[in-house]
Amino acid sequence: MIYRISLIVIVIIWSSCINGQVVLDEPLSSRLTAYNIDARLNADAKTIHASMEAMWVNDSPGEVPDVQMHLYLNAFRSNKSTFYLSSGGGPGLREIDYGYVDILSLSDSRGEDLIGRMEYIQPDDGNEHDMTVLRVPLSEPVQPGDTLWLNIEFVSKLPSTIRRTGFTGNFFFVAQWFPKFGVYENRGMGGLETDGWNCHQFHNNSEFYANHSVYNVNVTLPAEYVAGSGGMLIDEQEMGDSLKVISWRAEDIVDFAWTAWPDYQVADDTWEHVAIRFLYPPGREDQVERQMQAVKNALEYLDERVGPYPWPHLTFVDPPAIGGGAGGMEYTTIFTSSSMTGIPEWIHMPEMVTVHEFGHAYFMGILASNEFEEPWVDEGINTYWETRIMDHYWGPDKGLVNHPLFWLSDKMMQRLRYVKSPMRFVTDNTPSSWEYPHGSYGMMSYAKAAVWLNTLEGIIGTPVMDEVFREYYRRWGFSHPTGRDFVDVTNEVVKRLLANSFPDGMDWFFDQTLYGTGDCDYRIAGITNHKGRSFRGVMQSDSGMVVQEVKDKADTLYYSTVRLERMGEVMVPLEIMVWFDDGTTVTREWDGKSRYSDLEFHGAAKITSARIDPEMKILMDTDISNNSMTTEPDHVPVRRSVRKMAALIHLFTQLLTI
Amino acid sequence: MKIIKAITSGFQRSARASKQILVVWLINTLAISLLIVPFRNLLVNEAGNSMAPDLLKGGTDLAYWLDLMPELSGPFTGFMIGLLALIGVVWLLGVFLSGGLFDTLRANSCGVTIGDFFKASAQLFFPYLWVTLMVTGLIIISALLLLAAPAFILQGGGSLNEELVMKISEILRYVFMAVLLIWLLVADYARAWLAAADKKRVFRALGYGFRATFTTFFTSFLFILFAVALQALLTWGGVTLTSGFQPETGGGLFLLFLLTSVLLILRIFMRTFRYGGITSLYTMG
Numbered sequence A: 001m002i003y004r005i006s007l008i009v010i011v012i013i014w015s016s017c018i019n020g021q022v023v024l025d026e027p028l029s030s031r032l033t034a035y036n037i038d039a040r041l042n043a044d045a046k047t048i049h050a051s052m053e054a055m056w057v058n059d060s061p062g063e064v065p066d067v068q069m070h071l072y073l074n075a076f077r078s079n080k081s082t083f084y085l086s087s088g089g090g091p092g093l094r095e096i097d098y099g100y101v102d103i104l105s106l107s108d109s110r111g112e113d114l115i116g117r118m119e120y121i122q123p124d125d126g127n128e129h130d131m132t133v134l135r136v137p138l139s140e141p142v143q144p145g146d147t148l149w150l151n152i153e154f155v156s157k158l159p160s161t162i163r164r165t166g167f168t169g170n171f172f173f174v175a176q177w178f179p180k181f182g183v184y185e186n187r188g189m190g191g192l193e194t195d196g197w198n199c200h201q202f203h204n205n206s207e208f209y210a211n212h213s214v215y216n217v218n219v220t221l222p223a224e225y226v227a228g229s230g231g232m233l234i235d236e237q238e239m240g241d242s243l244k245v246i247s248w249r250a251e252d253i254v255d256f257a258w259t260a261w262p263d264y265q266v267a268d269d270t271w272e273h274v275a276i277r278f279l280y281p282p283g284r285e286d287q288v289e290r291q292m293q294a295v296k297n298a299l300e301y302l303d304e305r306v307g308p309y310p311w312p313h314l315t316f317v318d319p320p321a322i323g324g325g326a327g328g329m330e331y332t333t334i335f336t337s338s339s340m341t342g343i344p345e346w347i348h349m350p351e352m353v354t355v356h357e358f359g360h361a362y363f364m365g366i367l368a369s370n371e372f373e374e375p376w377v378d379e380g381i382n383t384y385w386e387t388r389i390m391d392h393y394w395g396p397d398k399g400l401v402n403h404p405l406f407w408l409s410d411k412m413m414q415r416l417r418y419v420k421s422p423m424r425f426v427t428d429n430t431p432s433s434w435e436y437p438h439g440s441y442g443m444m445s446y447a448k449a450a451v452w453l454n455t456l457e458g459i460i461g462t463p464v465m466d467e468v469f470r471e472y473y474r475r476w477g478f479s480h481p482t483g484r485d486f487v488d489v490t491n492e493v494v495k496r497l498l499a500n501s502f503p504d505g506m507d508w509f510f511d512q513t514l515y516g517t518g519d520c521d522y523r524i525a526g527i528t529n530h531k532g533r534s535f536r537g538v539m540q541s542d543s544g545m546v547v548q549e550v551k552d553k554a555d556t557l558y559y560s561t562v563r564l565e566r567m568g569e570v571m572v573p574l575e576i577m578v579w580f581d582d583g584t585t586v587t588r589e590w591d592g593k594s595r596y597s598d599l600e601f602h603g604a605a606k607i608t609s610a611r612i613d614p615e616m617k618i619l620m621d622t623d624i625s626n627n628s629m630t631t632e633p634d635h636v637p638v639r640r641s642v643r644k645m646a647a648l649i650h651l652f653t654q655l656l657t658i
Numbered sequence B: 001m002k003i004i005k006a007i008t009s010g011f012q013r014s015a016r017a018s019k020q021i022l023v024v025w026l027i028n029t030l031a032i033s034l035l036i037v038p039f040r041n042l043l044v045n046e047a048g049n050s051m052a053p054d055l056l057k058g059g060t061d062l063a064y065w066l067d068l069m070p071e072l073s074g075p076f077t078g079f080m081i082g083l084l085a086l087i088g089v090v091w092l093l094g095v096f097l098s099g100g101l102f103d104t105l106r107a108n109s110c111g112v113t114i115g116d117f118f119k120a121s122a123q124l125f126f127p128y129l130w131v132t133l134m135v136t137g138l139i140i141i142s143a144l145l146l147l148a149a150p151a152f153i154l155q156g157g158g159s160l161n162e163e164l165v166m167k168i169s170e171i172l173r174y175v176f177m178a179v180l181l182i183w184l185l186v187a188d189y190a191r192a193w194l195a196a197a198d199k200k201r202v203f204r205a206l207g208y209g210f211r212a213t214f215t216t217f218f219t220s221f222l223f224i225l226f227a228v229a230l231q232a233l234l235t236w237g238g239v240t241l242t243s244g245f246q247p248e249t250g251g252g253l254f255l256l257f258l259l260t261s262v263l264l265i266l267r268i269f270m271r272t273f274r275y276g277g278i279t280s281l282y283t284m285g
C-alpha cells in the first residue's frame, strides 16, 4: 500500500516537472526510475558536464542495501576494459581519444556524501580493469516501496572512435553517457531465486537492460548546433554567449540518447499521431523520401500486427560519413540508420537498417527484455519482424534487392546467414550475449533466431503468429519479458487457437530450435514411376501347367513413389507437392518424424516432379536444393546464366584492351 | 576537315580488316570458352535433377547463387583463379593482336593475309607490350589520384563537408575521362608509329605519341572522343542486351549467343576503327 502511494506521488511529481508538460496522458510503465539532468556540452574538450537527480523506487518485497549503476563510457577508459579485451584494440593513442565518466560528487537526498563508498565491481568476469559497473553501499537500506534519490555531478568524456557513442570532429552522438541504474530484479522474474541487482558490465557483444523511466534533460550547447534526442522537445532558448539550452522530456523509455552536429539537415513528417523528425547530412537529400517511407511502413506494420506505438514523437538520424560508427543503433524514440549518397533505389539496405532499428522501439523499447542475457529476445525477434516488413513492402522475394533483373529477399538473406555458417552447431540460443562461442553471437542471436521464428510462423500460420505477438505485447509491454515468457505466450495462444493441430503447444518446436543445436534438412531421394503389369504366370489348366497372361488393365497404370528422407535432427511437419504428367498436382502432408517416408501414388499419370515445402514455410531447412526433384530437369536457366557470364567477361576483357 | 577524313578512312581501313577482326573475336571467344565450358558443365551437374534453378527463371534470384557458393567454394575458387588467369591471357592476346591490327590498317588494300597479320603481331608484340604497360600504368595512376583520392579524404577528414567532397569527386570523374582519352591517344599514336617504323624503338614511339597528341590536339581529341563514345555505346548495348534478354528455351539461348557475338564483333570493330582513324591521322602527318 505504502508503495502504491509513494509511486503515485512520484508519478505526479515527475509528470509535472517542466512547464507542466507531459508526453503521455497515462503512464505506460511503473516508472521505477527517473532522471533529471542538466548537462553542458563542451564541444572543444568533447565532454559533458552534468548534474543529475536520479530516482529509484524499491519495488521489491525486501530492503535493498546498495545501488548499482552502469558507467558505460568507462569501457573507453583503457585497452584493458572488458569491452576492449573482447573486441581487441583500444580507445586510441591521444588523450582526446579516451572516454570515461568522472563522478565529481554523489549524495543521497539527505545530503550524505556517498563518494567514499563507491566501488567498481565486475560481476561478469572479475576483470579488475573494468569500471563499467558502480556499486554504492547506502548508509541505510532502501525499504520496500521507498524511493532512493541520488544527486550526482559528473563529467562524461566521449571517446573519439564512435562505437555507438562518441564524437568525430564536431559531430556528437551521445549515448550511454550518464550513470544509469541497473535493474533490481525480484524473485521469480525469469526464474530468479533471490532479489538482486542485474547490472552487467559493458561488453563488446552486448546491448543494454534498463527500467522504463522518465527523463527531463536540459542540454546547453553552442547555438550553431542542430540537436535531436529521444525526448519530446519542450523548449529551446538562446542564452547569449552563442549558447542555447534545449529541454527535452521523455516518458517510459529505457534509455536517453541525443546527438548534435552543426551541419544536420532536418526533415519533418507525421504518421497518424506520431511527429517524425529525420536528421541527415547535407547532400543526402535523395535519401530523405525513402527513409521516411521506410519508417512509416515499419510503424504501420508493427502498430497493426503487434500493438500501438504510444509515443507522439520519433527522431531518427542518418549519421554523416565521419560519424558512421553511430549508425544502426536504437534508443526507442531515437535511432540511427545508415546510408550513403547515391545508393540506388533497388538496393534497400538503408531502408532495412531503418526498419530494423525502428523495430527495436517494440523489441527492447516496449518489450524491454534483458539484452545482455538473452540477445535473441530483442535482436532475433526484431530481425524476424524486419524480414516480414521488408519482404511485405518491397516485394515478396525482393525485400533487400529489387532490380528488374535480379533480386533477393530479406528472409532469404537471414536464412543464408544461418544455414551457411559453419558455427551453427556450436551452441543454442540460450547464452548471454558475450558468451556466444567462436564469434557466433551475430549469426545466432540475429539470424538463427529470426529463421526459426519464420519457421514457427510457417508451421502455425501468420494469423496465429500475429496473435502470439499481440498477446506478448498486451501481457509484457512496458515490463521485462524473458525468452521463457515469450515461449509461454506462444504455447498458450497456440493451444487456444490450434487445439486440434497442437494440443500440447509448441515446446517440441522450441526444444529443437531455441534450445537445440540440430540442423533441419529434408530431401527427396528419388522419384520412381513403374508401369503396372498384367498377370503373366504359370496356371493350372486341363492340359496341365501353362503360362498364361490375364489382361486386367493394370498395365495402363503407374505405380509411382516419391522417396523422402530426413537428413537432419530437427523434426517438423511438412507439405510435399507432387506434379504429374497429365498436369495435375497433389499435396501431401508428412509429420517429418521418421528417417524416411515413401509417398505412393497409383494412377494413370506419371510423376514428373516433387517438391518438399513448396511455400518455403520451413525457412530453417539448411539445404533447399535437395528439396525438389524433377524427371525433366530444365538446364536453360543455368546455361543462360553462364552464357551471360561469358558475354560479360568478354566485354570486360575488351574494356581492358586499350 | 582532317577529322572527317580520319573518320572515313578509319571506317574504310577497319572494313578492309574485317577478316582480322573476326579472327580476334574467334581467338578471344575460344580462350573464354576454355574456362566457361567446364564451369557450365559443373553447374549443370550440380543442379542435377533439382528444381532449384527455377529461382533463375524470369531473372535471377540471388539466393540461388548465394546458396550454391559455399557448396561450390572449391570450384568457385578455381573458377576465380581461372578467371584472373583468363583476364591476363586475354589482355596479352589483346596486346599481341593489336600489333596485327595496326599493321593491317596501314595497308591501303585488302591484300593483307591472316599469315601477315600474325607475323606482324609477333614482330610488334614486345614493343607493343611496353607501350601498353606504360600507358596502362599511367591510366592506373590517374585513376588512383582522381577517383580514389576523394574517398580516402572523406574517410580520414574530421570536419570535411561530405557534400563538397561528393561534388569535387564528380568533377574529378570528368577530368579522369579526359585524361584517359589523352593516354589512349598517346598509346595509339605510339603504336601507329611503331607499326610503320623500321626500328621498333619504344621510347621514341612514346615520344612521338606525346608529340602527335599535343601538336594535333584538337583534331585528335575530337576523333578519339568520337571513337571511344562509339566503343562505350557498344559496351553499354552489350551489357544491356546481355542482362536484359531472358531466353527460356534452348533456341533462345542460341539467339542470345548470336546477338552477343554480333555486339562483341562490333565492339572489336569499333576499337579497330579507332586504330584506323589514328593510323590515318598519323599518315596525314
Ligand SMILES: [Zn+2]
Residues within 6 Å of the ligand: A356, A357, A360, A378, A379, A382
Ligand atoms: Zn538490432
